[in-house]
Each structure stands twice: as C-alpha cells, then as structure tokens.
Amino acid sequence: MSPLAPVLVFGAVAEGDLLPELRYDVTATTVVLGALATRDWRPMHHDKDFAVVRNGTRDIFLNTPNQAAWFERYITDWTGPHGRLGRVTFRMRDSVFPGDTMVLDGAVSEVILDDTGCGWVGLDVTLAVDGDVKSTCAARVALPVDHTDNPWHRRHDRWKP
Amino acid sequence: MSAVIDEVRSLVGVAQYEETGEFPVERSYVWTMCASVENGNPLFWDDAVATEVTDGPIAPPTMLSVWFRPHHWAPGRSEQHLPLKVHFDLKERLGLPEAVMTDNTIVFFEPVRPGDVLTTRQILRSVSDEKTTKLGTGRFWVIDVEYTNQDGETVGVESYTGFGYRRGADAASGSPS
Numbered sequence: 001m002s003p004l005a006p007v008l009v010f011g012a013v014a015e016g017d018l019l020p021e022l023r024y025d026v027t028a029t030t031v032v033l034g035a036l037a038t039r040d041w042r043p044m045h046h047d048k049d050f051a052v053v054r055n056g057t058r059d060i061f062l063n064t065p066n067q068a069a070w071f072e073r074y075i076t077d078w079t080g081p082h083g084r085l086g087r088v089t090f091r092m093r094d095s096v097f098p099g100d101t102m103v104l105d106g107a108v109s110e111v112i113l114d115d116t117g118c119g120w121v122g123l124d125v126t127l128a129v130d131g132d133v134k135s136t137c138a139a140r141v142a143l144p145v146d147h148t149d150n151p152w153h154r155r156h157d158r159w160k161p
Numbered sequence: 162m163s164a165v166i167d168e169v170r171s172l173v174g175v176a177q178y179e180e181t182g183e184f185p186v187e188r189s190y191v192w193t194m195c196a197s198v199e200n201g202n203p204l205f206w207d208d209a210v211a212t213e214v215t216d217g218p219i220a221p222p223t224m225l226s227v228w229f230r231p232h233h234w235a236p237g238r239s240e241q242h243l244p245l246k247v248h249f250d251l252k253e254r255l256g257l258p259e260a261v262m263t264d265n266t267i268v269f270f271e272p273v274r275p276g277d278v279l280t281t282r283q284i285l286r287s288v289s290d291e292k293t294t295k296l297g298t299g300r301f302w303v304i305d306v307e308y309t310n311q312d313g314e315t316v317g318v319e320s321y322t323g324f325g326y327r328r329g330a331d332a333a334s335g336s337p338s
Contacts, residue, residue: 004210004214034197034198036193037194037227038194039227039232040230065223065230066197068267069223069224071223072198072200072222072223073195073198077202081202081210081214084269085222085223086268086269087268088267089265089266090266152216152272159270
C-alpha cells in the first residue's frame with residue numbers, strides 16, 4: 001500500500017498566506033447539536049425562553065467548546081489529516097445566534113522549524129458575523145516537513161507544542 | 162487579607178480535585194462531534210487513514226474537555242460535577258464576587274483514543290497582586306487543568322486566565338472583604 005500523501009506540506013506555506021473562507025448558516029439545530037456534542041447541558045444553549053428571559057440574549061447561542069470544534073474543523077480542512085494541532089488560544093467576544101451566517105477566515109502568522117525538525121505554522125483565525133468578529137483563535141499546527149515526516153508520530157522530546 | 166493571600170498562594174503548584182472520567186472515551190461521541198461541525202477529516206471516519214496516519218482512531222484534540230462533562234444523567238450519581246472548582250474557590254476565599262475568564266489556551270500532547278480513561282487535575286499557577294481594570298479591582302490568576310491517560314501520559318493542558326474583582330463602586334468604598 002502506498003502511503004497517503006499529505007494534503008499540505010510545511011514548505012508550501014508562507015507567512016501571510018490566507019486560508020479559504022468558510023461560510024455557514026447557523027440554525028437552532030446547529031446550536032443544539034453543538035451543545036449536545038460537547039455535553040453542555042446549560043439551558044441557554046437549547047432553551048430560547050431561558051436565553052431570552054434569564055440571559056437577556058436574543059436567542060440561544062453557540063457554546064464555547066463547540067466553537068473550538070468549528071475552529072479545529074476549519075484548520076484541518078486546510079491542512080488535511082497530517083496536520084496536528086499543538087496549541088490553540090481562544091478569545092470569545094460576542095455570541096453567535098441562529099439566523100447568523102458565520103464566516104471563518106484565517107491567515108498564516110508565522111512558519112517556524114523547531115530544533116527537533118518539526119514544522120510549525122502559526123494561524124490567526126477569526127469567526128465573524130456581518131463583519132463583526134465574534135471570537136478569535138490563535139493556533140499552532142504542525143505540518144509534515146516532507147513526504148516522509150508525520151507530525152503524529154512525534155512523541156516526548158520530539159513534540160514541543 | 163494578607164494572611165488569606167498567603168494561604169491562597171501556598172496552593173500554587175499543588176494538584177487539586179483529581180478526578181477520573183466516568184467512562185472511557187467513546188468513539189460514537191467523536192462522530193456526534195464531527196457531525197455537529199461537519200468535520201470530514203478522514204482521521205475520524207476512515208479506519209485505513211487513521212491506521213496509517215495516527216496508528217489507529219483518535220478523538221479530535223479540541224474534544225479534551227468534553228470527556229469531563231458527563232452525560233446528563235447516570236444511575237446513582239448524586240454529586241454535581243463542578244468544572245474549574247479552583248476558580249470558584251479563589252473567588253470565595255478572596256471575597257471577589259465577580260469574575261471573567263480572559264483567555265483560554267489548550268496545548269495538546271499524546272492523542273486521545275477511544276477507550277482511553279482520562280484523569281484530570283487542577284493546578285493554580287499564579288495569583289497576581291491587586292490590580293484595577295475598567296471592570297473593577299481584583300486579582301488575575303492562572304489555572305492549569307491537566308489531562309492524563311491511563312498510562313500516566315499527558316494528553317493535554319488547558320490554561321485559563323481569570324480575573325476576580327469587585328465592581329468599581331464597591332472598590333471605591335475601600336471595604337476589604
């Protein structure tokens with residue numbers, strides 16, 4: 001069996017590169033499914049009356065752990081399966097509601113080959129609705145440096161996320 | 162107050178609230194998660210790809226905290242799980258009624274795999290001196306949540322920066338609580 005070729009290798013990426021945009025129409029189902037998938041049973045993520053009356057928001061809204069999953073999906077859509085997340089930092093600014101079209105955009109902030117030979121790409125990703133940034137994710141993802149390297153096989157001293 | 166802050170700072174670096182997951186990491190929950198965000202990464206859907214790239218199936222790295230949010234009900238369960246208990250302890254002991262999380266970082270180590278039984282512990286890393294921000298007067302703290310697997314390997318570390326505070330008007334009254 002021939003080995004699966006990486007979708008993206010480290011050498012093909014440069015600082016300033018833009019990731020393809022992802023647009024997604026958020027529905028009540030998106031929010032409830034996301035809350036269920038992260039086992040977040042708090043009512044403001046599934047009960048509109050609670051969200052409006054108790055939280056003072058206009059509707060139920062996407063929970064934080066599910067937004068993390070959206071960011072991961074966005075990044076690995078770009079890297080393919082060989083891309084391995086090392087580190088993510090989230091900042092949530094505002095809520096995402098049913099009826100919103102969320103738009104994820106990303107740019108390469110740095111490319112670094114570390115002292116173990118691991119190829120790291122820094123990404124700044126934003127999740128916006130109507131041009132307003134709702135949350136941001138700064139990520140560090142490892143890509144294969146060549147067709148024989150696989151970041152997932154790095155362990156212990158060879159994995160410095 | 163100085164006795165309280167010394168007492169709180171004596172907990173810096175101490176592992177607290179160690180807890181083992183109620184059940185092993187479930188593969189079907191990986192699919193539920195991937196379906197919720199339409200994540201088609203073949204690592205999670207195609208066993209041949211998972212075998213070749215990750216030596217078998219893994220869970221999406223960002224699911225780390227999911228494994229410690231229990232199912233909505235379990236037979237015989239009485240205690241309510243309280244995530245990030247150290248954060249709430251600090252608010253109470255330092256008399257700071259309000260708090261926000263300003264930052265959340267997750268660092269990923271060994272992949273999490275279906276069948277893994279994970280353990281978590283919370284470690285206070287630092288508590289700042291008193292600071293005044295536009296929210297009020299209080300202290301910043303950093304709490305790490307470490308996750309290990311059944312072999313004792315670290316699978317991830319979440320790091321939260323919190324700011325516990327008294328609102329502006331309360332702070333101006335100068336009443337130490």
